[in-house]
Amino acid sequence: MKLRYIIPALFAAFAAVTSCDDEKDTYLDEVRVSTSYVSVPADGGTAEMTISATDAWAFANIFKIDTGNKDDEGNKIYNNEPVPTWLTISKASGEAGETVITFSADKIDGGRTCELQLVCAGRTQRINVIQGSLEPADVDCKTVLEGADSKTYRITGIVTSIANTTYGNWYIEDGSETGTDRVYIYGTLDAKGKEKNFTSLGIEVGDRVTVEGPKTTYNGTVELVNVTVVNIVKSLVKVVDSAIEVPKQGGDFNVRVLCTGNGLNVNVDSDWITMKSMKAVDDTTVITFNVAPNTGDLRTGKATFSSTKGSNTSSVEAVFNQKPVAIFYETLLNGSLAPFTVNDINVADTKTQSVWSYAAGYGAKATAGQACDSESDLVSPEIDLRTETAAYLTFDHACKFVGTLAEELTLWVTKDNGTTWTQVTIPTYPGNTNWDFSNSGVINLSAYVGNKIKLAFKYKSIANYGTWEIKNVKIVDTAE
Numbered sequence: 281m282k283l284r285y286i287i288p289a290l291f292a293a294f295a296a297v298t299s300c301d302d303e304k305d306t307y308l309d310e311v312r313v314s315t316s317y318v319s320v321p322a323d324g325g326t327a328e329m330t331i332s333a334t335d336a337w338a339f340a341n342i343f344k345i346d347t348g349n350k351d352d353e354g355n356k357i358y359n360n361e362p363v364p365t366w367l368t369i370s371k372a373s374g375e376a377g378e379t380v381i382t383f384s385a386d387k388i389d390g391g392r393t394c395e396l397q398l399v400c401a402g403r404t405q406r407i408n409v410i411q412g413s414l415e416p417a418d419v420d421c422k423t424v425l426e427g428a429d430s431k432t433y434r435i436t437g438i439v440t441s442i443a444n445t446t447y448g449n450w451y452i453e454d455g456s457e458t459g460t461d462r463v464y465i466y467g468t469l470d471a472k473g474k475e476k477n478f479t480s481l482g483i484e485v486g487d488r489v490t491v492e493g494p495k496t497t498y499n500g501t502v503e504l505v506n507v508t509v510v511n512i513v514k515s516l517v518k519v520v521d522s523a524i525e526v527p528k529q530g531g532d533f534n535v536r537v538l539c540t541g542n543g544l545n546v547n548v549d550s551d552w553i554t555m556k557s558m559k560a561v562d563d564t565t566v567i568t569f570n571v572a573p574n575t576g577d578l579r580t581g582k583a584t585f586s587s588t589k590g591s592n593t594s595s596v597e598a599v600f601n602q603k604p605v606a607i608f609y610e611t612l613l614n615g616s617l618a619p620f621t622v623n624d625i626n627v628a629d630t631k632t633q634s635v636w637s638y639a640a641g642y643g644a645k646a647t648a649g650q651a652c653d654s655e656s657d658l659v660s661p662e663i664d665l666r667t668e669t670a671a672y673l674t675f676d677h678a679c680k681f682v683g684t685l686a687e688e689l690t691l692w693v694t695k696d697n698g699t700t701w702t703q704v705t706i707p708t709y710p711g712n713t714n715w716d717f718s719n720s721g722v723i724n725l726s727a728y729v730g731n732k733i734k735l736a737f738k739y740k741s742i743a744n745y746g747t748w749e750i751k752n753v754k755i756v757d758t759a760e
Contacts, residue, residue, distance in 0.1 A: 310334050311400035313407060320367075322412035324387035329407070331379045337400035338373035339363070346498055350715060352647060352681045352747050356498070364394050366430035367409060388412050390431050392494070416492045421454045421461035424495055425502050433504065434492035435463065436511075438595070439485050443640065448478030448507075452489065465491065466498075467506040475506065485522065486515030486596035516541035516587040516594035520564065525614075526602040530571040532556065535598045536564045541587025550581030553600055569600070577604045578611075607671060608663045608755040612643040617658070620644065623736075625655040635739055642678070642715075643751030648741035657692075658750065660735040668757055671725040673735070675753040678710050678717045682746030685709040689748050690738045691723070695731040717751070722759050 314330040321327075331337060339362035349357045362372045370382040391412035398405040416434040424433045437454035440462060444450075448468025454461060468491070470477035483489060493507030520536035530552075537544065544565055546555055552572040559566055569583065579602050586595035603609050610619065615638065622636045635656030639645040648654035665671050682688050689709065692701040707721030725733070739748050 308400075308403045308405055310403045311337055311398060311405050313398065313405060316405065316407050318383050318407060318409045320383055320385045320409065320411040322388060322391070324385060326382050326384040329381050329383070331374065331381060331398070333374070333376050333379070333400045335376050335401040336374070337398060339369065340397040340399050340404070342397055343394075346496065348499055350680075352745055363396065364430060366392060366411075366428075367394065383409060385411050386428075388428055388431055390416060390433075392430050392432060421452065421463045424463050424504065425461060427495060429495050429497055432492060432494050434490065434510065435504075436488065436490040437462070438515075439483060439487050439489055440597070442483070442485060445478055446476050448481070448483075450483070452491065464501055464503045465493075465507055466496075466503040469506055469508050471509075473508070481509055481512070483509070483512060484515065484518065486518055486594060488513040488515070488592075488594070513592060515596060516589055516592060517544070517585050517596050519585060519596050519598050522596070522598055524598060524600045526571045526574075526600055528574045528603045528605055530573045530602070533569050533571060533600070535567045535569065535583065536561075537567065537585050538564055539585075539587050541589040541592075541594065543587060545586045547584045547586070548581070549584070550579075550600075552579070552602075553581045553583065555583070571600060571602060574602050574605055578602070578609065579604070604754070604756075606754050606756045607665065607668060608660075608753070610660075610753050612638075612751045612753065613641070615640075617644055619661040621659050621661075623657040623659055625657065627654055627656070639749065642749045643676075644737070645747060645749045646737075646739035647747040648745035652741045652743060652745055654739075654741040654745075656739050658737040658739070659698075660753070662697075662732050662734055663755065664732050665725070665729045666732065668729045669726075670757050670759075671729055671755050672757070672759045673720075673723040673725050673753070673755050675720045676717045676751050677720060678715050678749045679712050680715060680747055681744050682712050682748065683741075683743040685712060688740045688742055688744075688746065690740075692736040692738055693725065693728060693733055694736070695728055695733050697732075698734065701736060712746075715749075717749070724759070725755065 311333040318327050318329055341360035341362050343361045343364050344358045345361045345365060347357045347359055351357055363369055366385055368384045388411055391414040393410040393414055396407040396409060398407055416432045418434050421435055421437060424435055437452040440451045440453045442450040450465050451462050452465055468478050469475060470480050490511040491507040491509055493504040496503050496505055518538040524533050546567060548555060554570050556568045556570050581600045582597045584595055584597050617638050622634055624634055627635055635654055636644055636646045636658045644658055646656060679689060690703055691706050692703050694701045704723055708718055710718040737750055
C-alpha cells in the first residue's frame with residue numbers, strides 16, 4: 281500500500297473527530313450556534329441546533345445537486361442547494377433572534393458527513409454534520425450497486441476501461457457469487473486530493489485498484505464520485521491491442537500481450553473465435569485468433585488473458601467487435617465521426633466550431649449551440665450498391681428541444697457524389713421530450729441499387745436550438 285494515497289481519507293476522519301474540540305474557537309459576534317458539530321443517529325432520526333443571530337441569516341447554497349436532466353448540449357444540469365441530498369433541514373434561512381433548527385436523515389449503514397455554511401451579516405459560521413461511522417467498510421461492487429446513495433464505500437476491483445484521463449472516469453469490476461459486477465468511477469482525486477490529475481496516478485486497464493468515495497445514482501447509473509485511491513497493484517498482463525474491429529467475413533487477427541507473470545493463460549468466451557497460435561516476438565507474446573464469418577447481426581466476443589506471480593493474479597481482455605452481414609454498418613460509437621464527414625453550411629453560433637460532433641456513448645451529435653439559423657450535413661462515406669438487388673436503411677436517433685422534426689431533421693441521398701441530392705422520408709422520429717433513442721424505421725433505398733451513393737443527415741435549427749443524436753447506421757439487402 282502506498283501511504284500517500286490514504287492521507288486525504290485519514291485527514292477527513294481526523295477533521296471530523298476534532299471538530300467538536302475546536303468548537304469554542306468558531307463563535308462569531310454576529311451569529312452563534314449551540315453546537316458546530318451535529319450528530320444525526322445512524323439508525324435515522326433528528327438532531328437540533330439553536331441559532332442566535334443579530335441579523336438575518338441563511339445557509340449558503342454550496343452543494344451541487346444533480347437534477348437528473350441534461351441541457352440542449354447534453355450536459356448534466358445541477359442545482360445549488362444548502363444541504364446534500366441525504367440531509368434535510370427544517371429551515372434554511374431566518375431573521376435576527378433565536379431559532380431552533382432540526383436536521384434529519386434516513387438510516388444508513390456506515391457513515392457520511394458534510395460541512396454547512398451559515399452566513400449572517402457577511403460572516404460565515406461553519407457547521408459539521410455527521411451520521412454514523414465515517415470509516416468505510418470493504419465491500420464488493422454488488423453491495424455498492426444495491427446500497428444507499430451518499431454513503432461512502434471502499435471497493436477493490438480490476439480497471440476494465442478508462443473513459444476520461446483528465447478527471448479520471450473509469451469502470452471498476454469484480455467477481456462475486458452472483459457473477460461479475462462493475463461500478464462507474466466518476467472523478468478520481470490524485471495523491472494530494474486534487475481533481476483533474478488522473479494521469480499522475482499511473483492507473484491502467486488491468487490494474488487492481490482499491491478506492492473509496494461517496495455513491496450517487498445518475499439516470500440509473502451507479503457512480504462513486506471523486507474517489508480517493510487507497511492502493512494500486514499493477515497488472516501482470518497488458519494487452520497492446522484491446523479492441524479488434526473484425527469485418528463480416530472474419531479471418532486471422534493478432535493480439536499482442538505484455539506479461540510479467542509466470543505463464544500466460546488464454547480463455548475465449550465465444551465459439552466463433554478460436555486461438556490458432558502463440559509465439560514470443562521481442563518483449564511481447566503474439567496470439568493469433570481466427571474469427572469465423574458472421575452470418576447475423578453485430579456481435580462481440582472476448583479473449584481473457586491471465587497470469588500469476590506469487591499471490592498476485594491479473595487478467596485483462598481483448599474485445600472482438602465483428603460487423604454484421606450488412607451492405608454498410610457504422611455504429612458511430614468508436615471515438616470519432618469517422619468515416620463520416622461534416623459539411624457546415626451555416627454556423628450561427630460563433631462559439632460552436634462545428635454543428636456536428638462526436639459524443640461518447642451517444643454517437644454523432646448535432647446542435648446549434650445557443651443560436652438558431654444553423655444548418656449542417658453529416659455525410660457518409662461512399663456506399664457501393666452496384667452489385668446489390670435491394671437496399672434497406674435503418675438507424676437509431678434521439679432528439680430534444682427541436683422545433684418541427686420533419687423540417688429540421690432530414691435525410692438525403694446522392695448517387696452522383698453530391699452534385700444532386702434527393703430527400704428521403706424518415707418513417708419514425710423520437711419523442712423530442714427526452715434523450716431516449718428510437719429506431720428510424722425501414723427506409724427503402726432499392727431505387728439506388730446499381731450505383732454508389734452517399735447519405736446526408738441534414739440538421740437545421742430554425743426556431744429552436746435543438747439537439748439530434750445518431751448511431752447504428754445500417755444498410756442491409758433484406759427488409760427487417
